[in-house]
Each structure stands twice: as C-alpha cells, then as structure tokens.
Amino acid sequence: xxxxxxxxxxxxxxxxxxxxxxxxxxxxxxxxxxxxxxxxxxxxxxxxxxxxxxxxxxxxxxxxxxxxxxxxxxxxxxxxxxxxxxxxxxxxxxxxxxxxxxxxxxxxxxxxxxxx
Amino acid sequence: xxxxxxxxxxxxxxxxxxxxxxxxxxxxxxxxxxxxxxxxxxxxxxxxxxxxxxxxxxxxxxxxxxxxxxxxxxxxxxxxxxxxxxxxxxxxxxxxxxxxxxxxxxxxx
Numbered sequence: 602x603x604x605x606x607x608x609x610x611x612x613x614x615x616x617x618x619x620x621x622x623x624x625x626x627x628x629x630x631x632x633x634x635x636x637x638x639x640x641x642x643x644x645x646x647x648x649x650x651x652x653x654x655x656x657x658x659x660x661x662x663x664x665x666x667x668x669x670x671x672x673x674x675x676x677x678x679x680x681x682x683x684x685x686x687x688x689x690x691x692x693x694x695x696x697x698x699x700x701x702x703x704x705x706x707x708x709x710x711x712x713x714x715x716x717x
Numbered sequence: 718x719x720x721x722x723x724x725x726x727x728x729x730x731x732x733x734x735x736x737x738x739x740x741x742x743x744x745x746x747x748x749x750x751x752x753x754x755x756x757x758x759x760x761x762x763x764x765x766x767x768x769x770x771x772x773x774x775x776x777x778x779x780x781x782x783x784x785x786x787x788x789x790x791x792x793x794x795x796x797x798x799x800x801x802x803x804x805x806x807x808x809x810x811x812x813x814x815x816x817x818x819x820x821x822x823x824x825x826x
Contacts, residue, residue: 605760635813644804645761645816694760696814706814708753708760 739805
C-alpha cells in the first residue's frame, strides 16, 4: 500500500516558538492532504484540507494564522504551529489522497507535539 | 460533525468473530461508509469501505443494511493484534473525514 510519512515523529518546543511538521507521500502523488489533531483519549479532529498549489481550507474554529499549511508539491505538505502554547500540545496526523475517484485516504504515523 | 454512532467499547475472545456495529441514519445516497482502525499512538489504518453492497477483503467483511442506515464490520477471527479503536465514517468518496468517538475493541485471550 501507499506510504505517508511525517517528520518529526515527536517534538518538544518552548512556548512562543514555532514548529513545522512535514507530511510526505512517499510513493504516490497526493492531490489532497488533510491535517488532523488528536488530544489524549479523544478522537481525531479535522483541522484543514490542503490541495496542491492552492490555499488550504480550514475547518470552523481552526485559526488559519496560527496553523499555517503549505502544500507546495504533490508529495509534501507542511503544518506550522506558530507561537505555540501548551494548549497546542497534541498528536498531529496527516493523511493523503491520490485524487478523484475511489482512492483510499492514507494516514501518516503522526507527530507528537509537546509545548513547555 | 460526525454522522455516525458506535458503542464505546466491545470485548471479543481471541479466535472468535468480532462484529462491530455502526449507526448512520442520516447517510445520503452518494456517501460511502468507511472503516478505519487506530492502534495506540499510531495513524489510522484503512480497513474497508462500501456504498450499498456488502464488501469483503482479506481481513474483514462489511455488511450494510438495505436502507443503509447502519452497518457492521466483521473481523472473522480476531487476534490480540486487532485490539484497537475502530472508526466508522461516512463521507463522499474519500473526501473530508469527520471522526466520531469510535469503538474500543478489546480482544482477550
């Protein structure tokens, strides 16, 4: 099956700093990528939809200026958490879809962010 | 918002079939039913999906009722490695996924 990777797998940063998380589709081209956030013992929450070459579409309640998403190529999307605070500590997961049609949505392994 | 409801947890004996139910009474005619599972601290793993016909693959079967208001995921011979949270999602053709709370399946020896 298709593989999606995330980097880093975990990161610790200080409050007020920015953190960038990468999501890569390793063996396929992803026209659409999705970003999710998951707090402990909770379900995944969709944050935004990212299409290659266009601006991301954010879900209601997600601050687009705080969570910057860039989908510059068909194999890479990045999520930057700007001015991170302890409440941003979470498990961030991306997924990728090849394109229109009956294609799976492949999930990455997730990135654990801890803001101190 | 999630359009599915699932029991919060279920137990299953190892080697027996695990039947996980899902209600999606507001599903529209062109929405698919997807099943994913998430093992602790990993990304979700695709299991199976269907529109209205029953589906089967190497690891599971998906039974969708005729009115499409509910479905059941069947793991025919559960193993300890099947212990996970199972999510039932309805969506248009792998479009946006709104996850519900899922079912925690505990497979016991």
